[in-house]
Amino acid sequence: MKLSELVSKIGGRILTHANKATEVDIQRIYAGDTISEILNAASNTTLLVTNMSHNLLPRIAQLMDVPAICLVNGAVPGSDTLTLAEQRGTILVISPVDLFETCGRLYLCFDGSFKPSP
């Protein structure tokens, strides 16, 4: 799914490189809070979702060719993180709700194949 479409579906907004979002194709989503796991999960068609919001994220995204990172709780990251993301070409997405809700929304828009047992 196109990133721009995904973001608008979950009610998020794009903070950096919004013009690129219409060309980025997301085929996979991974949510995690440790660097080692997001390194392993990263790919050029993966959207990373995380509780973290520090200024190491843009460099990691550039290193692993991750097109976009989704931050949660509606919290806009610090200006250093924003600047680094601009410089390194990383699309930063902000979701207005918490991690659980964000993942839930993404899942419904993206996959939705899981049905809870009756």
Next chain:
Amino acid sequence: MTTGSHEIRGGDYVHGGSASSSLKESLKKIGVEPADIRRAMIAAYEAEMNVVIHAHNGRMHYVIEDGRLEVEVIDEGPGIPDIDQAMQEGFSTAPPEARDFGFGAGMGLPNIKKNTDRLAIESLVGQGTQVRFTVFLRSQGETGASRTALKIISQACTGCLNCLRVCPTGALRVRNNRPIVLEHLCINCPACVQACTTGALRMATTESEPKARKGACLVVSDSFLTQFGPGISTQQVIKVLSEMGFSELHILEEWKKALRKACILYARENTRLRPVISPLCVAVVNLIQTRFPSLLPHLAPFLSPVEAVRSELGSRALVLSVTCPCQYAAALASASCKDIDVVSVVGLRGAVMRRLATLPREPQHAVEDKPIQAAPADSPSLLEVSGIRHVLRVLEEVENGLLGDVDVLEPCSCDQGCFGSPLFPEDAFVSRHRLAQGHVPQDPLAKAVERTTPLTARPGMRLDADMSQAIDKLARIDALHKALPGTNCGLCGAPSCLAFAEDVVMGRADRRDCARGPHDTERTP
């Protein structure tokens, strides 16, 4: 060769990763396969950030050469008291500051191990830690043969042009007595190695003797056993090999037999395409990918014997004695080579000869009466074809649908299969005859391994990614070819006038390199 060296400042989280970024740029410039860059980045970043998190300062030094990336990360810091413990998933000594950044999951060193082909960690408490790892690299878009497994020694080249004429895919060029291999066409068969009389073209392995070590398995080709003359039996050779200090000895013949059985069974169950082609010889598989991609569906979906051995025994340390460049490339090609040493038969033969010199001669005698077995009524028709010229002609026949009466085709690029490798001193027919007299013990581990990733045609053959450009280029090649003398003299450095025409249109050669034939300007009488 590309190298780089970068300082790493302990505690500097913001700049941590800059060394890895610089390494990434070098890898991208060389055109390394993205999957290999990814593995290298995970390992490099984890290693670099370990220095930032735990040490006072450090340095990353890397060397990219021969299709390998070697990285060394050395630091001055507290050191690791128990490396085994540090390798455990979940174990971490990261300080709170690191955890704020998402580090400290205890997956750093395991991550490095998972994404590299070799890893060595040394540490001294109170002084520092040294992490060294290797990642084998492929070029972007490579399939099958990861690199040409040939070593070129230009100083030995006399410009005889023998190699140009024997290469089955026209992959060689000779310019100013310097042989050049076009990697997208090279199938790693030993034809040029065999044709070269001065040693300018060789296999890339060293010829030194392999070092025996406990815990390592030695893998040799069956054809190796008969390279010692009429006075030495195969049993004696096997005995000497078994006593060289390796834990296990495996002989490829058993694996070839397992593959043959699997191909026959596959042919029985899949009756649509005939013939089923056995992937016995890696060079032939490469040839099909390069020149006969329409025959890819005919290939039985198994690994070649060398690849099967690597797949089945890969958890052990392996010392593989290979008889040709294609086996060399197959043994090393992969994202997870683990602990594999590839040696040429020349060195191993030398080691065996020395030990045999101390033993009494024991000529080959038939081990047991081997009755000539009549083929059972429903046995499939199996055709062995060896020698690259024959293989080329037969594959063309298969393409033209003329070999539908054959159930299984076993093509090998060397005469009589691996017996005909140019690295062997003994004649192929003699060697094969001796093995038939001898006895090879059964190998319970030998089996045919199914191929999990399908084979694809080599992309390098395309003239242009754009269809209309490609058609235009084809027309220009055709026109130029008609204007050339058509003698295939080789003086331009290309094996044929057609190859030269393609070289010119693709920008690899200058039109004026053709010393003969009509030029645009008037010919001098």
